[in-house]
Amino acid sequence: MQFPTLTSPHTERPNQVDQTMLMVVLALIPGALAMIWYFGWGILINLVLAAIAALLSEAMAQKLRGRPAFGTLRDLSALVTAMLFALALPPLLPWWLTVLGAAFAILVVKEMYGGIGYNPFNPAMAGYVLLLISYPVPMTTWLAPSVIAEHSLSFGQTLTAIFTRALPAGLSWDALTSATPLDSMRTQLDMNYTVTEIRESPLWGAFGGRGWEWAGNWFLLGGLFLLWRRVITWHIPAAVLGGLLAMATVFFLVDPDTHPFPLFHIFSGGAILCAFFIATDPVTASTTQKGQLIYGALIGIFIYIIRSWGGYPEAVAFAVLLMNMAAPTIDHYTQPRVFGHGRLSDD
Amino acid sequence: MADSTYGNLIKNGLWGNNQALVALLGLCPLLAVTNTAINGLGLGIATLLVLTLSNITVSLIRNVVPEEVRLPIFVLVIASFVTAVELSMNAYFYELYKVLGIFIPLIVTNCAIIGRAEAFASKNNVLRSTVDALAMGVGFTLVLATLGAIREIIGMGTLFSQAHLMFGDAARGFTITLGDDFQGMLLAILPPGAFIGLGLLIALKNILDQRATRAKIATARSGVDASGAQPSSVG
Incomplete structure (x- = not known):
């Protein structure tokens, strides 16, 4: 047996926040490009607006707290928050909502709790x-994905729509918008259609909605990149997807007519983005390995519960915030046993 | 005790020991009914009335109440006044009474009232107890009305809507609207808006207090350094 021999230096440079965040930004790019491809320039404009608002808010908060303004701008954490936030927004959201949400995420959810490393809740999801x-109405007004859309907006038209709400002559909002796959599945199930009947519409692809499932695949690719670079470990993504899949499978087996098949849940909405990018946020997630499995699985289960019986069609954000609250408790009960010591009794 | 003068009593009630912002008492009605300025003001005034009447009564009977049963007796006193206030509102402000609903009888459980009865009125004479109750009640009411106003402006884009519930039909014109296309932020009217709003108000109060302390230190220092040398660092 031969052991691999390495030459010095054996100690690598310690992992810095900015490197980690840069990896996350890179990993998000394929998914973001796919979103832009399927849903138009609005996604790009949202990304830029959210990034500007988040970085300005971060700089302002640093100045108010009497710290060097560029200290935490350079670690890119605000940019990651802005990207995750913007990728969750509908493409033609009015610009001031994007700015408001990004500023709230940074100023209230992140900086008021002490800045990076101290926020109990995921800023992007909050x-x-x-x-x-x-603002439930503009927040649920999604465009039809480009593969089935009858109209598409140019860059200039999208910009006008976002900033002035004006559409080019001859187009109405109703002609452009379309329910998201999760939304239409839910509404039509409520109207007593069966899953097979619902899936006859051209909105649907192999697993989820057309366009949506492919954006999901590209986010999956980014997530695998993060796993490969060891920015994240497998525990949380596997547990989130596993929890969601387990719930979906049980209900699918009980009654396949009223419960969409399990992979639908994985490839719809933000499940993959959540599993690899949002739930794995090192600040707000559980930190022990056992804890991460519990934390992730419960996020998956909550996603299914809220999607199926909650008031909103998409549940990723609520599930993540709920489990953010539980993460410290999970950590407390899953502390690993220190070698050489007995099992700790709960005090 | 430090708050020996009437001036101090008033200052404590309105600011230094404000029941809502510092003691954080009576949060349940504070958070539940402050979705408009008028609702906040209405409940605030009802609380102020009960607080004043109960403080006076508790102070009057403080020497005859046995130590062991004082709390049940205080609660009885408070509950009687709440019932009286509730019935009067039912008679004279019926619309407002309907809006505030369960939170009027719940004034009985407002910790601020039993707190003042136990901590102040049972140990002080009638006049001082009255001043204390008025100051504490006004301080509480101001916070309720301010929080209500903030939530109403952000959530609905109006201020003093439904003022006629309280001031009669002449007040219908009091309502201020921020423009017709204002899209209210629903969150501000929902319960989370109350928590966030109260948190921001407490933060604002702490900032003002810090500023005041710093200014005091600065003047004290400049008094010492009056010989001409600049203080090297302030705060």
């Missing part, structure tokens, strides 16, 4: 939930 609860 910003998204703020908008979703406060």
